[in-house]
Amino acid sequence: MRAVAYDSFGDASVLAVREFPVPRPGRGEVQVRVTMASLNPVDFKLRSGMLRLVGRPRRPAITGKDFAGVITALGANVQGYTVGQRVFGSVDPMGGQGSCAQFVALAADLIAAIPDAVGDEVAACLPVAAGTALQSLADIANLAKGQSLLVTGASGAVGSAAVQIARSMGAHVTGVCGTANIDYVRSIGAERVIDYKAEDWAKIDQQFDVILDAAAAASFSIARPRLLPAGTYINTMPRPELFWAAGVARLSSRQRCVPFLLKTTGALLRRLARLAADGVVVPYIHEIVDLAQVAAAQRQMQEGRTHGKVCVRVDH
Numbered sequence: 001m002r003a004v005a006y007d008s009f010g011d012a013s014v015l016a017v018r019e020f021p022v023p024r025p026g027r028g029e030v031q032v033r034v035t036m037a038s039l040n041p042v043d044f045k046l047r048s049g050m051l052r053l054v055g056r057p058r059r060p061a062i063t064g065k066d067f068a069g070v071i072t073a074l075g076a077n078v079q080g081y082t083v084g085q086r087v088f089g090s091v092d093p094m095g096g097q098g099s100c101a102q103f104v105a106l107a108a109d110l111i112a113a114i115p116d117a118v119g120d121e122v123a124a125c126l127p128v129a130a131g132t133a134l135q136s137l138a139d140i141a142n143l144a145k146g147q148s149l150l151v152t153g154a155s156g157a158v159g160s161a162a163v164q165i166a167r168s169m170g171a172h173v174t175g176v177c178g179t180a181n182i183d184y185v186r187s188i189g190a191e192r193v194i195d196y197k198a199e200d201w202a203k204i205d206q207q208f209d210v211i212l213d214a215a216a217a218a219s220f221s222i223a224r225p226r227l228l229p230a231g232t233y234i235n236t237m238p239r240p241e242l243f244w245a246a247g248v249a250r251l252s253s254r255q256r257c258v259p260f261l262l263k264t265t266g267a268l269l270r271r272l273a274r275l276a277a278d279g280v281v282v283p284y285i286h287e288i289v290d291l292a293q294v295a296a297a298q299r300q301m302q303e304g305r306t307h308g309k310v311c312v313r314v315d316h
Helices: 041-048 120-124 126-140 157-168 179-187 220-226 240-252 266-277 291-302
Strands: 002-006 016-019 029-039 066-074 086-090 103-107 111-113 148-152 172-177 192-195 208-213 227-235 256-259 285-290 309-313
Touching: 002 291, 016 291, 029 086, 029 120, 029 291, 041 291, 066 103, 066 120, 066 126, 086 120, 086 126, 086 266, 111 266, 120 126, 120 266, 120 285, 126 157, 126 208, 126 227, 126 266, 148 157, 157 172, 157 179, 172 179, 179 192, 208 220, 220 227, 220 240, 240 256, 285 291, 291 309
Parallel strands: 148 172, 148 208, 172 192, 208 227, 227 256, 285 309
Antiparallel strands: 002 016, 029 066, 029 103, 029 309, 066 086, 086 111
């Protein structure tokens, strides 16, 4: 099968389209023919070695986590799925597998059925980005109706999903983004939009129940004055200093600092599928590329020149 892979950490030039054996499903796994993948910042962070402290993928490593496709084989003891069924999910990249490939084989708890009303390109966008938003707001922060939320990177994949999910929960949302994306962030539900090029959100005269730093552009010390006494700060880029800040916060106040680590499960994916089917989460797709264009697309993402999601059409 064809896949986009790398042998060593580095910039996007280490990526190349190569031939690999088709992975076979083991016990409790399914084999999926990938029709669409999507790219996330975690892909280039793993490829560049930025996340060495979190983990190092076995190499050669196929890039990408998120995908949509069709089940082509079932391993032993798999129940609830059938060959030919449309599914989406997220690959654990540490074993060397990735979604920018013609086939993946993974645990049945890392996939969910795609609703009939949801296209493959939308489903492929959901696991990491919308999963991060949903898990952060609903499961960690316990965001409730009437509470206030500030989202940095509100026009990005995680941030825009967070704005949409929070509005569906009845929260009051302030989004932070660049000048060009103000109208978009307002259109998806933000009541207030701050242009970070013109105003520093950390200095505004308002406090929030939750700050989701989807851009990972700040720190707990910067965000703390903008949190209510029992507020929660979530940063999507775990760093050692954030774990230290989390411990200090636990000992010194009712505020929380949470370095976010996504926990993908079938249950989370099924919740995302419902949100997509109900039109709550509508990903903004920046472009759709093919396997040969993945390196260039990752380079653009790393340089901050991508608004929304990049999908990868996997031809067979």
